[in-house]
Amino acid sequence: SIEKVGRGAGLEAHQNTDEELIISDSNHWDTTSLGGSILNQEQSPFLQPPDSSPNASPGSNGPWTHDPICTEYRPALNSTLCVYTDTTFNNGRGISIFTTPEIASQIADTISSLKAAEPLSIQAKTHPWTTIPVPNKGIGVIATEPLSRGDLVSSFHPYLVLHTENILSTTDEREKFLRLAISQLPKSSQEQFYDLAKMFDDERLVAQDVVKSNGFNLDVGGVVHVAVFPEASRFNHACDPNAQYYLTPDTLSHTIHATRPIQPNEEITISYTTPFRSYAQRQEYLKTAYDFTCSCSRCQKGEEADEPLHEINRIQSILGDWIPRDPSTSTESSAPSVRLAEQLIRLYQSLGLEGWLDYAYGNAALMYNSIGSIRGAKKYAHLAAESAKLRYGPESGDVAAWKTFEGDTQGHWSWMIRKSRPI
Numbered sequence: 001s002i003e004k005v006g007r008g009a010g011l012e013a014h015q016n017t018d019e020e021l022i023i024s025d026s027n028h029w030d031t032t033s034l035g036g037s038i039l040n041q042e043q044s045p046f047l048q049p050p051d052s053s054p055n056a057s058p059g060s061n062g063p064w065t066h067d068p069i070c071t072e073y074r075p076a077l078n079s080t081l082c083v084y085t086d087t088t089f090n091n092g093r094g095i096s097i098f099t100t101p102e103i104a105s106q107i108a109d110t111i112s113s114l115k116a117a118e119p120l121s122i123q124a125k126t127h128p129w130t131t132i133p134v135p136n137k138g139i140g141v142i143a144t145e146p147l148s149r150g151d152l153v154s155s156f157h158p159y160l161v162l163h164t165e166n167i168l169s170t171t172d173e174r175e176k177f178l179r180l181a182i183s184q185l186p187k188s189s190q191e192q193f194y195d196l197a198k199m200f201d202d203e204r205l206v207a208q209d210v211v212k213s214n215g216f217n218l219d220v221g222g223v224v225h226v227a228v229f230p231e232a233s234r235f236n237h238a239c240d241p242n243a244q245y246y247l248t249p250d251t252l253s254h255t256i257h258a259t260r261p262i263q264p265n266e267e268i269t270i271s272y273t274t275p276f277r278s279y280a281q282r283q284e285y286l287k288t289a290y291d292f293t294c295s296c297s298r299c300q301k302g303e304e305a306d307e308p309l310h311e312i313n314r315i316q317s318i319l320g321d322w323i324p325r326d327p328s329t330s331t332e333s334s335a336p337s338v339r340l341a342e343q344l345i346r347l348y349q350s351l352g353l354e355g356w357l358d359y360a361y362g363n364a365a366l367m368y369n370s371i372g373s374i375r376g377a378k379k380y381a382h383l384a385a386e387s388a389k390l391r392y393g394p395e396s397g398d399v400a401a402w403k404t405f406e407g408d409t410q411g412h413w414s415w416m417i418r419k420s421r422p423i
């Protein structure tokens with residue numbers, strides 16, 4: 001599954017000189033849990049639906065249109081896990097959850113408030129794209145109108161949210177409960193689900209296969225779940241994507257925005273992995289987790305395109321080094337400077353990493369502030385906030401932090417901190 005870990009590489013991160021230079025992690029649902037099991041486990045018996053009688057009761061309150069059906073009590077989780085379905089959610093598209101009764105009751109509250117709220121701004125029929133077969137990538141998403149940086153591309157609720165437990169047997173129980181969760185959805189959602197991309201040619205595990213190939217990690221109740229958003233599932237990967245996504249647990253939603261201009265008929269892509277990893281690491285990850293070889297424009301250049309990554313790391317470590325040192329030992333290229341900060345922004349742009357610019361803009365904001373340039377600090381803090389919106393969502397802590405900074409750059413610890421140093 002595809003995950004965005006919004007760990008907030010914002011203002012506070014810059015204060016920590018040990019901060020890792022990789023600033024975005026896109027980890028995916030345990031890549032070995034399914035692949036390994038398919039290869040190693042014995043053929044499972046025919047998958048019977050779970051027995052609904054003994055454990056059907058916890059968490060029956062809520063919007064659910066079916067009685068919850070549960071596993072036995074699992075000591076490792078100190079709970080059972082149950083399937084909950086509301087077929088009326090999201091204009092009748094429905095939603096099924098497989099999680100603990102405790103987390104289900106939180107999701108039930110979210111669902112109830114979402115039903116009372118405005119629908120998400122882009123729903124199935126109004127989006128600026130269409131899906132078509134793309135050479136060597138299966139189906140992909142193609143823009144149908146010109147898009148600018150910041151334009152909303154898609155915003156959808158999932159129809160499946162699953163606890164990422166690793167205690168149920170892959171070939172038996174997990175698949176049964178998953179299939180049950182899907183079977184309780186309206187027919188059109190079921191068909192849409194099974195039509196999504198798969199990686200393994202194994203009928204016995206088809207539900208898990210679809211989830212693994214298409215799921216996005218979603219933190220609910222402090223526990224990582226995997227959610228399937230059928231529209232978001234059709235966006236293919238690029239290491240220099242022209243769109244960026246984030247997940248919002250509070251509204252159970254997945255949102256994508258354009259990060260640079262996109263022309264009609266151009267494919268809209270997102271990144272399934274951290275684009276700051278090397279060519280070899282990205283390829284290995286994508287092959288293992290998604291069973292494809294990436295041939296995006298960055299990957300076509302191979303290891304040659306790793307050089308700018310080293311330069312990004314070098315500049316970020318210089319800009320992130322806040323310990324004053326003797327100016328006489330610094331050279332122009334080893335001292336923090338606004339020139340370096342602006343070079344960093346250009347490097348991100350040259351690699352097609354506009355979706356991660358909040359970090360480069362943030363570095364520039366702090367650099368300008370550190371030499372007492374309020375104008376530069378505000379300019380880049382504003383850009384950092386706008387970029388953080390695309391990466392973490394408008395309600396994220398990073399956006400708030402950059403806005404606070406923009407409002408009072410002199411109140412920030414970085415104000416004038418490098419004034420006595422070469423710029």
Ligand SMILES: C[S@@+](CC[C@H](N)C(=O)[O-])C[C@H]1O[C@@H](n2cnc3c(N)ncnc32)[C@H](O)[C@@H]1O
Nearest residue numbers: 137138139197213214233234235236237290292
């Ligand atoms: C989430 S799905 C994306 C939509 C998918 N292409 C489809 O037909 O539904 C992930 C799968 O799409 C394919 N895919 C995604 N990005 C790709 C790329 N850059 N090159 C080749 N295949 C890609 C891989 O088969 C991958 O396992």
